[in-house]
Amino acid sequence: MVVELEQRNNNQPPPKNQNTIKTFINHSSNFGEMSEFKIALKHSIPIVLGYLPVSMAFGVIAANYIGSNSVLMSALVFAGASQFAALQLFILSSSAIFIVFTTFLINLRHILMSSFLNTYHKNLGKLKKVAIAFGITDETFAIASNGLKDLTRDLESSNAPNTSNTSNASKESKASFSPFKYQFTLNSVSYLSWVSGTFLGFVAGSMIPEEILNVLPFTLTALFLYLLVINISEKRDVGVALIAGAISVMLAGIAIGWNIFIATLVACFVGSEIERKIGG
Amino acid sequence: MDQIEVTLVILGMAAVTYLPRVLPFFTKIDVQRYIFLKFIPVAIFSSLAMPDLMGVEGVHVSRMVAAVIAVVVAYKTRRMFLTVFMAVFILYLIEKLEVF
Numbered sequence: 001m002v003v004e005l006e007q008r009n010n011n012q013p014p015p016k017n018q019n020t021i022k023t024f025i026n027h028s029s030n031f032g033e034m035s036e037f038k039i040a041l042k043h044s045i046p047i048v049l050g051y052l053p054v055s056m057a058f059g060v061i062a063a064n065y066i067g068s069n070s071v072l073m074s075a076l077v078f079a080g081a082s083q084f085a086a087l088q089l090f091i092l093s094s095s096a097i098f099i100v101f102t103t104f105l106i107n108l109r110h111i112l113m114s115s116f117l118n119t120y121h122k123n124l125g126k127l128k129k130v131a132i133a134f135g136i137t138d139e140t141f142a143i144a145s146n147g148l149k150d151l152t153r154d155l156e157s158s159n160a161p162n163t164s165n166t167s168n169a170s171k172e173s174k175a176s177f178s179p180f181k182y183q184f185t186l187n188s189v190s191y192l193s194w195v196s197g198t199f200l201g202f203v204a205g206s207m208i209p210e211e212i213l214n215v216l217p218f219t220l221t222a223l224f225l226y227l228l229v230i231n232i233s234e235k236r237d238v239g240v241a242l243i244a245g246a247i248s249v250m251l252a253g254i255a256i257g258w259n260i261f262i263a264t265l266v267a268c269f270v271g272s273e274i275e276r277k278i279g280g
Numbered sequence: 281m282d283q284i285e286v287t288l289v290i291l292g293m294a295a296v297t298y299l300p301r302v303l304p305f306f307t308k309i310d311v312q313r314y315i316f317l318k319f320i321p322v323a324i325f326s327s328l329a330m331p332d333l334m335g336v337e338g339v340h341v342s343r344m345v346a347a348v349i350a351v352v353v354a355y356k357t358r359r360m361f362l363t364v365f366m367a368v369f370i371l372y373l374i375e376k377l378e379v380f
Contacts, residue, residue: 046364069286076294086293093281096289104296109324114304116320121305133302138328145321215372218343221332222350222367228325229354240319241326248327253336263327268316271323 036178040185043147047139047186048193050220053213054080055194059201062087074198078191079137082106085256106257112264113141120148120179128180135187138260139220142227144183151177240271341380346371 055074062070065087073083082103089099114136121129155177232238244267251259281289333344350367357363374380 046360049364066286067283069283069290072287073290073293076290077297079297082293082297086289090281090286090289096281096285096292099289100292100296103293104300107297108300110297111300111304112320112324114301115307116317118305118307119317126306129305130302133305134298136301138324142321142325142328211376212372215368215375218332218346218368218371219364221329221343221347222364223360224325224329225347225350225367226354226360226363228322228329229351230358231321231325237319237322241322244323245326245330249330249334250336252331259331260324260327264320264323267323267327268319271319272316 036181037185039147039151040182041189043143044186044189044193046219046223047143047190050139050217050223051080051190051193052197052200053216054220055197056201057213058083058087059198059203060205061201062198063202065091068202070202071195071199074195077103078135078194079103079107079110080194081257105255109257109261109264110136110141112261113138113145116145117141117148117183120144120152121183124180128184132180132183132187135184135191137190139223140183140187140190142224144186146227146231147182147186148179151182152179236271236274239274240267243267243270342371342374345374345380 058074058080059070062073062083066073070087073086077083077086085106086099086103089102114133117132117136121132124132228241232241244263247263247266248259251262255262329347333340333347346367349370350363353359353366354363
């Protein structure tokens with residue numbers, strides 16, 4: 001799997017536009033050549049690589065305790081941390097109410113992610129919002145928040161220079177990029193890998209050698225680290241990241257899911273207070 | 281708990297997981313007015329990644345080494361695949377060779 005990843009990495013087609021190759025995401029946001037579908041498909045590869053081993057592990061373990069309900073859980077809940085927690089509670093014969101309530105607490109953090117992503121999707125119709133909301137996870141948020149930022153910024157910058165015929169050009173290219181198509185494709189591919197991974201784990205047990213299965217989930221950690229680094233643009237971002245990381249680590253053992261929620265809120269609050277004091 | 285009950289619990293889990301995901305898309309509050317929104321990605325990425333590298337009991341040395349390399353590669357090259365690949369590959373080597 002790891003070798004495969006390297007080959008895929010090397011097999012990237014040579015960049016046609018030298019200006020847009022700074023990051024993979026920037027490189028991909030070449031609208032003339034690639035549709036939202038293809039861009040999202042490429043962006044989803046790290047998620048798929050991270051999801052498959054984790055969901056397979058979930059399927060392997062869950063099959064012993066809740067049978068085919070393990071696949072149902074992945075298909076309906078689609079939230080990794082809470083699924084493992086719920087499985088643990090099923091094994092411990094916890095009450096139904098407690099399992100549901102714990103799930104709610106763990107997944108409450110998505111409220112922050114949906115709030116943020118809604119800034120890109122606020123003009124969508126109800127059905128489309130309902131559809132993409134289902135697929136908001138830590139990982140799809142991570143990729144989409146960054147991908148949408150780059151894709152919309154590229155649009156603005158590519159529209160900015162030619163002031164003579166701005167209105168027509170900007171209308172055309174604005175219409176040519178659909179945040180919905182991008183988000184929906186990204187969510188769908190991630191979802192399919194999560195559910196099919198669970199199914200594979202459920203029916204076939206562990207087929208990947210354990211030593212590889214053990215390190216592949218680190219894909220997701222590395223993905224978060226990459227996104228953290230490229231999102232830091234000023235000193236106060238570093239401060240916000242340090243505060244969030246410290247609180248998250250301290251609370252991780254106590255309250256799964258909540259550590260992320262509380263850490264994010266406190267760090268964002270401190271960041272905005274600093275900004276207000278010294279001026280943004 | 282029999283399997284029917286498990287299925288019912290899963291339906292409950294699905295409902296309470298979906299609500300926080302969908303409600304912000306329909307809120308009337310203009311979230312962009314709140315200044316702290318712009319810090320959300322940095323704060324979330326950090327709070328997601330850090331517990332994988334250390335716990336209250338200490339640092340996971342092999343993952344921390346891989347993470348430091350990932351951060352350096354990300355900062356220098358700003359390439360996602362290279363970063364992710366290097367991190368996983370280094371971690372694999374460290375665990376395979378039992379460096380720590």
